[in-house]
Amino acid sequence: MRRKHQDKGHIVHSFDEDLNTLASVIIEMGGIAETQLSDAIKSVGTLDYALAEKVVGRDQRLDKLEIEVDAAAIKILAQRQPMAEDLRQVVTALKIAHMVERIGDYSKNIAKRATILSTLPPLESQQNIPRMGQIAQKLLKDVLDAYIERNADQAIDVWQRDRELDEVCESVFREIQHGMAQDSKYIASGTHVLFMAQSIERIGDYTTNIAEMVYFLVNGEPLIELRPKGDWTTMASTESNSVSTSDSDT
Amino acid sequence: MIVSEQFSGMSPVSVDDNNCLQPPVVLKSKMETRALDVFYGDKQALQDINLAIGEKEVTALIGPSGCGKSTYLRCLNRMNDTIPECTVRGEVTLDDANIYAPGVDVVEVRARVGMVFQKPNPFPKSIYDNIAYGPRIHGIGSNREAIDEIVQVSLERAGLWEEVRERLNEPGTGLSGGQQQRLCIARAIAVDPEVILMDEPCSALDPIATARIEELIDELKENYTIVIVTHSMQQAARVSQKAAFFHLGMLIECDDTPAMFTNPTKKQTQDYITGRIG
Numbered sequence: 187m188r189r190k191h192q193d194k195g196h197i198v199h200s201f202d203e204d205l206n207t208l209a210s211v212i213i214e215m216g217g218i219a220e221t222q223l224s225d226a227i228k229s230v231g232t233l234d235y236a237l238a239e240k241v242v243g244r245d246q247r248l249d250k251l252e253i254e255v256d257a258a259a260i261k262i263l264a265q266r267q268p269m270a271e272d273l274r275q276v277v278t279a280l281k282i283a284h285m286v287e288r289i290g291d292y293s294k295n296i297a298k299r300a301t302i303l304s305t306l307p308p309l310e311s312q313q314n315i316p317r318m319g320q321i322a323q324k325l326l327k328d329v330l331d332a333y334i335e336r337n338a339d340q341a342i343d344v345w346q347r348d349r350e351l352d353e354v355c356e357s358v359f360r361e362i363q364h365g366m367a368q369d370s371k372y373i374a375s376g377t378h379v380l381f382m383a384q385s386i387e388r389i390g391d392y393t394t395n396i397a398e399m400v401y402f403l404v405n406g407e408p409l410i411e412l413r414p415k416g417d418w419t420t421m422a423s424t425e426s427n428s429v430s431t432s433d434s435d436t
Numbered sequence: 437m438i439v440s441e442q443f444s445g446m447s448p449v450s451v452d453d454n455n456c457l458q459p460p461v462v463l464k465s466k467m468e469t470r471a472l473d474v475f476y477g478d479k480q481a482l483q484d485i486n487l488a489i490g491e492k493e494v495t496a497l498i499g500p501s502g503c504g505k506s507t508y509l510r511c512l513n514r515m516n517d518t519i520p521e522c523t524v525r526g527e528v529t530l531d532d533a534n535i536y537a538p539g540v541d542v543v544e545v546r547a548r549v550g551m552v553f554q555k556p557n558p559f560p561k562s563i564y565d566n567i568a569y570g571p572r573i574h575g576i577g578s579n580r581e582a583i584d585e586i587v588q589v590s591l592e593r594a595g596l597w598e599e600v601r602e603r604l605n606e607p608g609t610g611l612s613g614g615q616q617q618r619l620c621i622a623r624a625i626a627v628d629p630e631v632i633l634m635d636e637p638c639s640a641l642d643p644i645a646t647a648r649i650e651e652l653i654d655e656l657k658e659n660y661t662i663v664i665v666t667h668s669m670q671q672a673a674r675v676s677q678k679a680a681f682f683h684l685g686m687l688i689e690c691d692d693t694p695a696m697f698t699n700p701t702k703k704q705t706q707d708y709i710t711g712r713i714g
Binding site: 194195197201267268269270271272273274406 | 669673697698699700705706709710711713714
């Protein structure tokens with residue numbers, strides 16, 4: 187896809203090529219991360235062991251591409267000493283690549299748990315994972331589009347919509363707890379489903395972080411307003427001495 | 437165009453500027469230019485330049501060749517007076533006094549606003565005499581001891597003393613390029629100026645000599661106001677606190693240096709500093 191943020195190329199054409207390469211590797215990473223998340227979620231819904239294994243195996247590709255982005259960015263910094271938007275492109279590329287790689291890691295984690303889940307007594311609330319996953323998938327897709335299109339408005343939209351995911355997460359968390367409290371045979375599967383829910387919630391957080399990077403890339407200033415956030419970990423606590431474990435980055 | 441009464445900032449303050457950004461805060465401006473126009477014959481080289489130079493900080497003037505940045509620099513100590521067909525209109529103030537006002541002593545202006553050029557240009561004299569020349573003609577330093585001290589202090593401040601203390605009587609032209617440039621800086625400092633203008637002071641120097649000059653600029657800003665013209669964007673980013681971008685004889689944008697190089701307001705600035713126009 188053609189990027190349309192700059193109407194004028196550099197006097198040195200190879201500089202444009204370097205920046206284009208950087209962006210295209212990130213776009214490739216984004217595409218893989220989308221597939222990883224979607225397959226991981228699918229493997230939970232269908233308890234498809236083979237598909238889950240495939241997700242686990244494919245994660246290496248993302249790791250490798252992140253290293254490629256790092257190398258390309260370092261080369262541009264050393265050779266071109268980029269300024270202004272060029273500089274922001276390189277810096278945000280480094281950060282976005284890292285976040286996309288982390289999204290891949292969480293997807294892999296979900297898939298791994300799916301392989302275990304297929305051997306355990308099914309918990310009713312695990313049906314919520316695909317629903318949560320779909321919300322996260324949409325956030326990921328939209329934020330990657332915002333990056334490709336350099337669309338700050340769409341980035342803000344994603345940034346605000348993460349709250350929706352946090353809220354669903356909170357209710358799912360309660361349901362899982364409820365299921366585990368009903369019968370101790372569900373404790374093992376419940377624990378895995380809990381971690382899956384948390385992984386999806388973390389993926390949502392990364393999409394908002396990417397959205398912040400897109401906003402910064404386009405506007406040159408950080409997106410710093412306090413976003414309304416649902417903090418499901420504290421709200422879902424069953425005890426009065428609740429401890430917040432939410433470490434979501436804003 | 438009428439210059440705003442509230443002019444105090446370090447930014448173009450043309451009234452038609454619909455940019456809502458506030459001009460960056462300058463604690464105290466040492467020099468200001470208001471509605472400055474410069475012509476070479478019929479050709480207008482600078483158009484309505486409104487700019488304030490903050491005291492004891494480094495202001496970098498950037499822009500493609502022919503944009504007027506050197507012309508602007510040369511207005512700050514009336515060096516353009518030496519060009520017969522050059523006309524200057526508007527105000528250039530040094531501590532709020534117009535240096536173009538009738539009756540102003542140009543020699544005194546140039547003593548207060550010193551200059552260092554692109555190519556090191558030591559006098560064909562000894563290292564000692566290169567430094568002592570200015571103080572002598574300005575009547576600074578009444579005796580040999582006083583001049584000796586000025587020579588030593590100036591060379592120390594220019595970071596050259598250790599390298600030349602044993603050979604003060606050798607010709608200045610025998611030094612390396614980087615040393616010659618530091619000699620010229622020492623020569624400018626010797627008459628105790630308040631402002632130092634530098635016109636591409638490193639463009640004839642190797643990277644090590646350049647680094648020494650940049651380090652020196654950093655030290656000098658403790659005591660002097662510095663205005664530097666440079667073609668190296670990276671150098672401007674490294675040495676200056678404020679940066680002003682000139683294009684086609686106009687001041688396009690002036691801002692705090694970090695903002696200028698990470699997020700310039702004007703598209704022309706962005707296109708220039710990222711290597712899209714030149």
